[in-house]
Amino acid sequence: MFEARLLQGNLLKKVLDSIKDIITEGNFDCSPNGLSLQAMDSSHVSLIDILLESEGFEHYRCDRNIPMGLNITNLVKMLKCAGSDDIVTIKCEDKPDNVTFLFESKDNDKISDFEMKTMTIDDEHLLVPDQTYTAVVKMPSAEFQRLCRDMSAIGDTVHISVTKEGVRFSTTGDMGTANITVRPNPSADLKDEERTEVQITEPVSASFALRYLNSFTKATPLSPTVTLGMVPNLPVVVEYKIADMGHVRYYLAPKIEDEENGGAIEA
Amino acid sequence: MRKPVAVGMAVGRSSRMDAKVAAVKKEVKVGGDFETRGLFCAEEIAELRHRLLAWYDVNHRILPWRKNPHSKRSDRDAGPPPPEDKSDFAYCVWVSEVMLQQTRVETVKAYYTRWMEAYPTLADLAEADLERVNELWAGLGYYRRARFLLEGARHVRDKCGGRMPGEVEELHKIPGIGMYTASAIASIAFGRRAGVVDGNVIRVLSRLRALAGDPRAPANTKLHWRLSNSVVDADRPGCFNQALMELGATVCTPKAPKCGECPARAQCLALRRQEEWGADSEGGPSVTDFPEKVKKKPPRMETIRCCVLVVTSEGRGHFLLIKRPDKGLLAGLWEFPNVPVGAKTEEEGSKPPRGREELVGLLGEILEGGSLEAFTGKGAQKLKEVGSFEHVFSHIKQTTIVDVCSLQVDAKAFGTLSEMQGPRETRLVPVDSKEGVASLSTGVRKAIRLYSGLGKKASVSRKNKKKEGKAEADKSQRRLDQFFGKGARVKDEE
Numbered sequence: 034m035f036e037a038r039l040l041q042g043n044l045l046k047k048v049l050d051s052i053k054d055i056i057t058e059g060n061f062d063c064s065p066n067g068l069s070l071q072a073m074d075s076s077h078v079s080l081i082d083i084l085l086e087s088e089g090f091e092h093y094r095c096d097r098n099i100p101m102g103l104n105i106t107n108l109v110k111m112l113k114c115a116g117s118d119d120i121v122t123i124k125c126e127d128k129p130d131n132v133t134f135l136f137e138s139k140d141n142d143k144i145s146d147f148e149m150k151t152m153t154i155d156d157e158h159l160l161v162p163d164q165t166y167t168a169v170v171k172m173p174s175a176e177f178q179r180l181c182r183d184m185s186a187i188g189d190t191v192h193i194s195v196t197k198e199g200v201r202f203s204t205t206g207d208m209g210t211a212n213i214t215v216r217p218n219p220s221a222d223l224k225d226e227e228r229t230e231v232q233i234t235e236p237v238s239a240s241f242a243l244r245y246l247n248s249f250t251k252a253t254p255l256s257p258t259v260t261l262g263m264v265p266n267l268p269v270v271v272e273y274k275i276a277d278m279g280h281v282r283y284y285l286a287p288k289i290e291d292e293e294n295g296g297a298i299e300a
Numbered sequence: 301m302r303k304p305v306a307v308g309m310a311v312g313r314s315s316r317m318d319a320k321v322a323a324v325k326k327e328v329k330v331g332g333d334f335e336t337r338g339l340f341c342a343e344e345i346a347e348l349r350h351r352l353l354a355w356y357d358v359n360h361r362i363l364p365w366r367k368n369p370h371s372k373r374s375d376r377d378a379g380p381p382p383p384e385d386k387s388d389f390a391y392c393v394w395v396s397e398v399m400l401q402q403t404r405v406e407t408v409k410a411y412y413t414r415w416m417e418a419y420p421t422l423a424d425l426a427e428a429d430l431e432r433v434n435e436l437w438a439g440l441g442y443y444r445r446a447r448f449l450l451e452g453a454r455h456v457r458d459k460c461g462g463r464m465p466g467e468v469e470e471l472h473k474i475p476g477i478g479m480y481t482a483s484a485i486a487s488i489a490f491g492r493r494a495g496v497v498d499g500n501v502i503r504v505l506s507r508l509r510a511l512a513g514d515p516r517a518p519a520n521t522k523l524h525w526r527l528s529n530s531v532v533d534a535d536r537p538g539c540f541n542q543a544l545m546e547l548g549a550t551v552c553t554p555k556a557p558k559c560g561e562c563p564a565r566a567q568c569l570a571l572r573r574q575e576e577w578g579a580d581s582e583g584g585p586s587v588t589d590f591p592e593k594v595k596k597k598p599p600r601m602e603t604i605r606c607c608v609l610v611v612t613s614e615g616r617g618h619f620l621l622i623k624r625p626d627k628g629l630l631a632g633l634w635e636f637p638n639v640p641v642g643a644k645t646e647e648e649g650s651k652p653p654r655g656r657e658e659l660v661g662l663l664g665e666i667l668e669g670g671s672l673e674a675f676t677g678k679g680a681q682k683l684k685e686v687g688s689f690e691h692v693f694s695h696i697k698q699t700t701i702v703d704v705c706s707l708q709v710d711a712k713a714f715g716t717l718s719e720m721q722g723p724r725e726t727r728l729v730p731v732d733s734k735e736g737v738a739s740l741s742t743g744v745r746k747a748i749r750l751y752s753g754l755g756k757k758a759s760v761s762r763k764n765k766k767k768e769g770k771a772e773a774d775k776s777q778r779r780l781d782q783f784f785g786k787g788a789r790v791k792d793e794e
Contacts, residue, residue, distance in 0.1 A: 077779040159784040238556075242777060268783050286778040 035063045035099050035125050038092040042121035042136065044255075044275070046112050051252035051273070051281050052081050053109050055245075060154050061101040063125075067093075067279065072156060079245045080159060080268075082282040089278030091120075101125060101132055102154040111147050125151075161284060166262035166270075168195040168233040172215060173226060174259040174273065178250035180213055185243040187211045190288055194238030195231060195263060204243070226257035237263045240288040246271070249283040320346040323534070340509075340530060344567055348508075349533045349540060355563035356543030361550070363405065364412050365396035368539060390464035390489035391422040394452075394477070397484045398445050402694070404775065405549070406782060411440055422464065425450065426457040434633055435739035442694070443630055443741070448476025466490035479525075488538035495528030496541045497521070500548025506591040507552060510569035515591040557587050599697040605655035606638035607663060607683060608751040610706040610731060613714035617706070618728035619748070620717065621740075622666065629693065633741050634727055637662050641701065653685060659703065666724055667707075667717075682706070686753070689746045700743065702750045 039045060052059070052072075059072040059081075067086040073079065087093040115121060115136040122135040134147045180202060184191050188204030188211070195201075199216040217231045249271050253259075256273040263269050271283045324342040340348070357372045367382040367389075383389045395415055399408045418436055419425040425433075430450060437446035452474045456464060464485070465471055471482035479497075486492035495501075502515045505527050513520050533540035551558050559571050570587045577584035609620040621634040639662055641655035660683065683703040691698050709717070720726040729736040737748060 073780060077781055078777055080780050080784075157781075157786055159780060159786060161784055240776075268780060284780060284784075286780045286783060288776040289778055 034094070034096065034127060035101075035129075036092070036094045036122065037063075037068065037087075037090045037124075038120065038122045039089075040091050040120055042115050042119040043117045044278070045121055046115070046117070047252075047254050048083060048085070048275075048281060049105065049109050049112055051249075051255060052083070053105050054248040054251060055079060055081060056105055058102065058104050058152065058154055060156060061103060063095050063099040063101055065095050068123075071158060071161075073159070074245075078242070078286050079249075080161070080284040082161065082280075082284065084279035085275070086279045089275075092122075097127060099125065099127060099129065101129060102152045103132065103149065104152060107149065111149060114145060114147065116143075164262065164264055164267070164270075166264055167235055168231070168237040168261075168263045170195060170200050170215075170229070170231050170261045170263075171258055172200075172229040172261075174250070174253045174256055176215070176229075177259045177261075178253045180215070181243060181246045181250050183213070184211060185247055189243055190240050191243050191246065192238060192240045193261075193263070193269070194236065195233055196236045197231070197233060200229075200231060200261075237265050239263065239265070239269065241269060241285055242288060245283075245285050249285070252281045252283075255281060317346060317350070320350065324349075339527065345531050348531055348564055348567055351563040351566075352543045352547065353533060353536060353539060356539060356546060359550075360542070360546055361405070363396075364409055364416075365392055366542070368542075370536070370539065386466065386490055387464040388421060390466075390485050391425075392416070393485050393488045394464070394481065395449065397481050398449055398476070399440065401445065402442055403440060407440070411436075422453050422456060423462060425453040426462075428453075430632060438739050439742050439745075441742070443633060445476070447631065452476045464489070466492065468492065468494050484541065487532065487541050491537060493529075493532055493534055493537045495525065495530070495532040495537075496545070497524045497528050498545060500545045500552075501528055501541075502591055503554065504544055504548045504552045504564075507557075507570040507587055508564060508568050510573055510590060512590070513592055514594045516594065555588065559587060597695075599692065599695055601697050601699070603641040603654075603699045603701065604638045605641050605653075605659050605701040605703060606636040606747060607659055607703045607705055608636055608686075608747055609663065610704070610751075611709055611714065611717060611728060612706060613709050613711055617731040618714075618718075619731060620666075621727045621729060621744070623725040623727070629696070630741060630743075634729075635741070635744055636747055637666060638700070653701070655701070656683065656703070659683070663705075666720075666726065687750045689750065691743050691746065698743075700747065702747050704751050 052070075055074045056072045057075075059070050062069045062071075065087065067084060067089075069085070070081065070083040072081050087095070111134060115134075116138055118139040119136040120139070122133075122137075124133040124135070125131065129151050131148045131150055134149065136145045136147075137143070181191070184202055184204045187208065188206035190204060192203045193200065194203075199214050201212060201214045203210065203212040205211075215229055217229050219228065219230070250259075252273040255275050258274070260272045260274075261269060262272070266287070266289070268284045268286050271285070273281045275281065321342050324345045353370075357368065357370050360366065360368055360371065360373065362373070369382075383392065396408070396412055399412055399415075415436055418432075419428060428450060430447060433446050433450050434443060437443055440446075455474050456462060460470075460474075465474075466486060466489075468479075468482045468486045471477050471485055472479060474482075477485075483494040483496045487494045487496065502524055505511070505524055506515055509527065511520065511523070515521070515524065528544075531540075531544075547562070547564070551562050559565050559568070562568065562571075565571050568587070570585075570590050573585045574587055610617045611620050612618070620637070622637055624630050624633050624635055626632050637659070639655050639658040682705045684705070686702050686704050688699055688701040691700065714728075717726055718728045729740070737745065740748075
């Protein structure tokens with residue numbers, strides 16, 4: 034059986050908010066190490082990878098691996114019933130038909146429990162290789178969110194290029210073009226989470242659909258910083274660390290201009 | 301890592317190179333009295349051939365249809381050697397070239413392998429029927445190509461004694477084979493000295509020679525053919541042509557060419573132009589100024605309403621499909637019954653839904669033919685709109701509104717419906733048959749996806765479809781499956 038008790042129930046709400054725009058259902062994998070989820074959006078362009086380690090829970094018990102297929106939309110609805118200070122406990126059997134969610138208010142004056150039906154989801158599991166990234170950019174998550182929002186007011190696609198000097202985001206739309214360059218600022222006055230840091234072995238650049246990046250920034254409340262990892266011609270990873278608990282990571286396939294035969298000219 | 305390529309090799313050429321230049325002078329008429337705009341000189345040609353082939357042998361991609369006996373790639377999976385018989389080899393080249401038109405290499409790989417399993421030789425293809433050929437082609441788009449391949453194979457069987465001809469002119473006579481395909485086959489399979497011109501070659505050549513003007517204008521197309529025919533290598537024409545196209549596909553790309561990696565950068569006039577302007581050349585001339593971008597005519601907008609009609613008999617549901625006419629768009633393919641929908645007329649068009657009446661009329665006709673009880677007014681109420689999707693053809697942007705309707709019939713009526721002939725051929729495909737559904741065109745499958753989404757919350761499914769439609773229209777968007785391998789979910793040992 035599986036049982037996990039989380040003191041900051043609010044965290045669970047935030048995690049769900051970070052994925053609900055991308056997937057409608059997903060398999061939460063309960064294992065002795067923790068609770069994880071991997072899922073792709075319906076067009077297989079982006080992938081979500083969540084890990085909530087067992088150490089981050091106040092109490093955690095899981096004897097064997099249990100896949101817990103849940104409808105995300107319904108789960109969000111149900112979590113709306115929990116107060117933001119509530120303690121959340123998740124429970125289910127080894128082969129669950131139902132998952133129980135227990136919400137206890139902080140002062141222990143209200144207890145609610147919800148039972149939610151599970152579903153069988155045949156999703157494809159992808160092997161995400163352990164990558165050494167050519168470029169790693171760490172920046173304040175709020176700034177990244179703002180930047181993606183600003184970019185998408187102008188265009189659909191953002192070209193990200195990382196050099197030693199900084200990260201340049203550019204986009205083109207009907208009304209014109211926009212470029213935003215973020216420079217590393219190692220100034221000692223700033224707190225760690227306010228700094229932008231760039232580590233590269235060689236310059237990298239690639240294009241991505243802003244629509245997806247924008248939905249990734251829904252994870253902003255989870256972490257003060259966001260980390261982008263890039264390798265030439267491979268998907269970008271966008272990571273939000275959850276303090277003492279794990280992470281929410283997103284992988285996004287790049288946009289690559291036509292590599293096709295270009296259309297034969299039959300003269 | 302590759303060794304850096306020296307720039308400006310023209311100085312201090314080896315005597316071996318001089319011999320090559322002399323050979324080029326002998327073999328092609330370089331320059332001349334007629335139009336010489338943009339033509340290469342003998343030295344440039346010799347240099348270009350040498351560099352391109354050397355680059356290609358090290359950098360060529362490994363593709364199921366590609367054969368490069370000179371390959372220097374260490375990781376190359378030798379694969380089967382090219383068929384001994386030139387005609388068989390020509391058939392492989394033909395199939396791959398046709399599939400590659402307007403289609404991405406990644407997509408073609410799987411289709412090519414499946415096709416070669418189904419029709420290993422030209423003789424096998426010539427015996428095939430169109431229905432099966434279309435099924436194999438399902439999802440690849442531009443279905444005319446599949447029909448042309450089949451007709452071409454029959455032509456070769458009936459008119460050419462079953463063997464592929466080796467000359468460009470003869471190949472060109474085969475239905476569906478144009479100048480490009482003919483030259484590609486002749487050079488790759490038969491080693492004939494024939495240049496090719498496709499979108500990639502146009503890009504590479506117009507940058508090398510800094511050719512302005514619309515590359516598709518007749519005079520410029522002619523010039524590109526002349527250029528291509530003059531540079532093609534005499535000893536390895538097939539490899540040279542593939543190298544030129546490969547360069548366009550991987551290095552000399554439309555938006556961000558990797559000039560630093562380009563083996564032909566010493567010969568590139570567009571690059572020289574850019575460099576003369578200076579290194580930090582915001583707003584200056586750029587390699588990407590060539591070829592000139594020509595605004596395409598925007599696609600025509602079209603809306604149709606179709607009905608996913610599920611006919612159930614003895615507990616098993618089937619999709620009812622009708623056959624499209626033998627000519628025109630998606631000729632001879634199966635589709636859901638549909639009617640064109642007029643342009644949106646302001647607010648008043650909301651009730652009843654546009655095109656619904658006509659669609660019910662059409663369904664009535666089809667089912668009447670199946671000697672069913674007339675598809676009466678009640679039937680119309682059964683139709684339920686589940687959403688819409690967009691599909692982009694080369695020249696049409698089609699929006700399809702999808703209605704869903706299910707119908708219980710007895711065994712006799714089911715039998716009639718399953719194979720009605722005449723002006724409206726029908727066919728029933730089991731709802732739960734994955735194979736049956738996979739053989740249908742992308743448009744039909746999109747409608748089926750909407751239908752299957754019914755079980756979920758309607759608003760969610762509609763939102764998803766909208767997303768999908770958009771992603772599909774954007775060819776540059778890659779999918780994660782192309783980068784990450786499939787893995788098994790961690791399961792507990794039982």
